[in-house]
Amino acid sequence: MNARLPLRDPNAPVGAIARASAESPDLKVSFEFFPPKNQKMEDKLWASIEKLAPLSPDFVSVTYGAGGSTRERTHRTVARMVKETDFDPAAHLTCVDATREEIDQVARDYWDAGVRHIVALRGDPSDGIGETYRPHPGGYAYANDLTEGLKKIADFEVSVSAYPEQHPESSNWSVEIDNLKRKIDAGATRAITQFFFSPDIFWRFQDRVLDAGIDIPIVPGLMLQPNFKGLARMSKMCGVAVPDWYAGLFDGLDDDPVTRDMLTATLAAELTAELRDRGVDHFHLYTLNRAEIASSVGRILGLHNRRKAELAA
């Protein structure tokens, strides 16, 4: 039945997405990239960086391939960022398949190249995710050991991982939260989360973290992967639940990358806006080295005018 609705101010932001774009000096975004394998991928990465630069990220980070397989490429990418951009780059570093001396040397090389921020991780078993992890006999065993080692080398800022749906190897929540606490005790000052699809997953995790008296920022990681098949595979390996409604939206789109992109951007926008609406003030975007979706999320957060404002100030 038709009913008269109260009229709203046409200029007032209606809905969480519009509200999320309200100017906020405290709001931060960070972007995660992976080191390119060849010249074509390198060109794409740097084009993406150029497009995302106006969003003034708090920092950008570059991943480290399984078992240190991208050691040189990660270093080269991060060192180029230090030289050629205004970004504050963070280098990911893992413990897998390396001695302490080797890792310490990688860290010293970063410090000498001007890198002050490390994302310290244990890393996945070199035989693949899901296989049994065995620490290198002469290496750092877990991310807390690596964090402690890094802090002895230099006064790095250290970020670590956190898992709103538990790391698959944690037998229960107290093991999970105790591990996060150990990493903080070792010197980590920020945790970046594994990706997730429902805001409630993040709120529940935040409650557990607060109950444990943890007070470092827990930054939600948002995955911007439009290839649903790949995303579903990765989610399964990482113990991340993909809700049925989310999967259903991608049904039949295997050969339709444009619609998949649009859906991914829309769903990321909704998740971002919902988190923003309830107080989240830092978002870490897994960009997959593409700018389009990350840039639309940045716009929804009202960040596109920030660089202009900074330059004008």
Ligand SMILES: Cc1cc2nc3c(=O)[nH]c(=O)nc-3n(C[C@H](O)[C@H](O)[C@H](O)COP(=O)(O)OP(=O)(O)OC[C@H]3O[C@@H](n4cnc5c(N)ncnc54)[C@H](O)[C@@H]3O)c2cc1C
């Ligand atoms: C934000 C983010 C960025 C990432 N970047 C990369 C990357 O660049 N390269 C890459 O290879 N991987 C990356 N990963 C994946 C990560 O390496 C894997 O999830 C890995 O399985 C765990 O690493 P962690 O640092 O979280 O491990 P940890 O925090 O060390 O914990 C891993 C597991 O071991 C358990 N544990 C800890 N200490 C002990 C102990 N003493 N004895 C027994 N069990 C213990 C913990 O409870 C947990 O279940 C990233 C993950 C996230 C969330």
